[in-house]
Each structure stands twice: as structure tokens, then as C-alpha cells.
Amino acid sequence: MERPLNPDVLLQDRPPSPLREVRDERFERHGVRLLLKRDDLVHPELPGNKWRKLAPNLRAAVDGRYRGLVTFGGAYSNHLRATAAAGRLLGLATTGIVRGDELAGRPLNASLARCAADGMRLHFVPRSAYRRKGEPGAARQLIAAAGAAGAYPVPEGGSNALALHGCAELGRELRGASDVVAVACGTGGTLAGLAAGLAPGQRALGVPVLAGGFLAAEIRSLQEQAFGGPAGDWSLAEGFDHGGYARVPAALEAFAADFEDRHGLPVERIYVAKLLWALTELAATGAFPAGASVTAVVTGRPTDPEPAGPLARTA
Numbered sequence: 001m002e003r004p005l006n007p008d009v010l011l012q013d014r015p016p017s018p019l020r021e022v023r024d025e026r027f028e029r030h031g032v033r034l035l036l037k038r039d040d041l042v043h044p045e046l047p048g049n050k051w052r053k054l055a056p057n058l059r060a061a062v063d064g065r066y067r068g069l070v071t072f073g074g075a076y077s078n079h080l081r082a083t084a085a086a087g088r089l090l091g092l093a094t095t096g097i098v099r100g101d102e103l104a105g106r107p108l109n110a111s112l113a114r115c116a117a118d119g120m121r122l123h124f125v126p127r128s129a130y131r132r133k134g135e136p137g138a139a140r141q142l143i144a145a146a147g148a149a150g151a152y153p154v155p156e157g158g159s160n161a162l163a164l165h166g167c168a169e170l171g172r173e174l175r176g177a178s179d180v181v182a183v184a185c186g187t188g189g190t191l192a193g194l195a196a197g198l199a200p201g202q203r204a205l206g207v208p209v210l211a212g213g214f215l216a217a218e219i220r221s222l223q224e225q226a227f228g229g230p231a232g233d234w235s236l237a238e239g240f241d242h243g244g245y246a247r248v249p250a251a252l253e254a255f256a257a258d259f260e261d262r263h264g265l266p267v268e269r270i271y272v273a274k275l276l277w278a279l280t281e282l283a284a285t286g287a288f289p290a291g292a293s294v295t296a297v298v299t300g301r302p303t304d305p306e307p308a309g310p311l312a313r314t315a
């Protein structure tokens with residue numbers, strides 16, 4: 001393992017990520033301005049909201065002298081990968097509790113292989129047990145069974161009260177930037193924090209990448225934990241999950257590749273592509289009034305060279 005970093009190098013405040021306006025006729029036609037907040041450039045190994053959510057937790061783990069980190073995720077989780085990278089950089093042991101014990105006997109996919117290469121110990125659990133991790137005591141049992149009882153626990157997706165405070169900083173960076181600030185949602189933690197940091201009159205819009213309908217309640221509960229009550233003006237645009245988490249149908253793949261060509265930025269497919277598709281669709285159907293400005297938060301970037309194209313991601 002390489003020499004651990006001084007934590008301050010990883011965890012200190014960073015300059016605001018770049019914000020730029022792009023010209024896109026699909027928005028201009030409706031009098032809407034589109035801006036891109038390049039949070040994918042925040043940190044090379046902990047891009048975007050993963051750095052914003054993890055940094056305050058890593059600080060707490062370092063200050064609390066925990067020996068390691070333990071967290072939860074699915075086989076394609078960007079959060080698991082970011083946690084593994086953070087552990088390597090800070091010299092903290094990491095354990096990842098992974099959904100699906102059927103994966104234990106198979107070769108690791110590129111994402112999990114990256115986690116393992118960063119030194120993360122992977123502990124596969126049955127989906128039924130994984131699902132119960134929200135129940136009182138269940139997470140603790142899973143952590144103990146994974147042999148990580150003394151480690152600093154980070155919830156699935158990294159969304160806890162500290163993480164929301166990290167994401168509120170993203171909102172503060174965008175004060176006055178646009179009328180609407182839009183972000184793709186997994187756990188909703190990023191949206192919940194972002195909304196709290198925006199100025200009055202600005203609206204946060206979340207695009208869930210998985211179907212379910214439970215997200216609004218989850219966001220209210222996260223805001224209650226972090227801020228003691230509702231914070232900011234936010235709403236969700238449902239119906240843009242394209243069949244579920246990590247599904248990338250051919251039409252979405254084509255849209256994302258075209259967006260990359262038009263605007264010269266790498267488009268992460270699991271979250272960012274669905275956000276940009278949703279905004280393009282909403283603009284086309286007149287959901288934004290003429291004269292409005294919309295910022296899309298580019299929360300991450302494609303990390304692994306995905307070997308077999310879209311099908312590999314939907315497996």
C-alpha cells in the first residue's frame with residue numbers, strides 16, 4: 001500500500017468546481033439556458049458528490065481515530081469505489097458489504113475489482129439480509145458479521161447528516177447561478193443537501209434513477225436528521241429511470257454519446273445520462289418557462305472502461 005496521505009490534503013476545502021454555460025439548440029429553442037456544474041472535476045478518485053458526501057465523514061473517522069471504514073453497496077456502486085479509494089489514500093482499512101451473495105463465487109466486475117485493488121475487503125450478503133440493513137440493530141449485525149465491528153460506519157450511498165452538510169456546500173456554490181439546479185438521485189442525499197444550500201427563490205430538481213416512489217419520504221427524513229426539518233425548495237421529476245438502476249437502454253446510450261459529441265464532456269451513464277435526458281425532455285415539453293436557466297450538476301464521470309457496452313451494465 002502506498003504511503004497514506006496527510007488527511008488534510010484530501011479533506012481540506014476545495015475551490016468551487018467549474019460552472020459553464022453550454023449552447024444546446026434543444027434548450028435554446030424554448031428560451032431556456034443550460035449550464036453544467038462540473039462536479040466530476042472535484043477530485044480525480046472521489047468525483048462529484050462522492051467527495052462532497054464522504055469528506056466530512058472521513059474527517060470524522062480520522063478525528064475519531066477509527067481504524068477503518070465500513071459501508072454498503074451494490075455491485076456497481078460508485079460509492080463503494082469512492083470509499084475504497086479514500087481508504088487507500090488515507091491509509092484506512094475498508095470493508096464493503098455488497099448486496100447479493102450469488103456474486104461471491106463469480107469473477108468480480110470492473111467496479112468491484114477496482115474496490116478490491118484499492119484494498120477493500122468485500123463481504124457479500126444475501127439480498128434479503130441486505131434489505132434489512134435499515135432496521136434497528138440489523139446494520140450493526142451485518143457489520144459485525146463482516147468482521148468490521150470497530151470501523152466507522154458509512155450508510156449505503158454515503159448519505160447521512162454529515163454528507164448532507166457537505167452537499168449543502170454545492171448548493172452554496174450555485175447561489176445565483178440559475179433558477180433551477182438539477183441533480184440525479186440515488187439515495188437522494190445529494191439533492192437533500194443541495195436544496196438546503198441554494199438561495200431563496202432557487203429550486204432544486206431531482207431525477208430519480210430508480211423507480212420506487214419512496215424517495216421523497218427518504219429525503220424529508222434525511223433533512224430532518226441533518227437540519228432538524230425541511231430545507232430549501234425541491235421536487236422530483238419521476239419517470240426517467242429507463243427501467244431501473246444501472247439500466248442503459250440503447251436510446252439512452254445513443255443520447256449520452258451524442259451529448260458527449262456536442263459538448264465535449266464524458267457522460268456517466270448510470271446517473272448523469274438520465275439527468276441530462278430528463279432535462280432535455282422537460283425542456284422539449286415546455287416544463288421550464290422561457291427565460292429560465294437550468295444548471296445540471298455533473299455528479300460523476302465514467303470511471304471504468306466498460307468492456308462490453310450497454311449490455312454489460314444492465315446485467
Ligand SMILES: *Cc1c(COP(=O)(O)O)cnc(C)c1O
Binds near residue numbers: 078159
Ligand atoms: C452516487 C451518485 C449519485 C446519487 O447520489 P445520491 O446522493 O445517492 O442521490 C448521483 N450521481 C452520481 C454520478 C453518483 O455516483
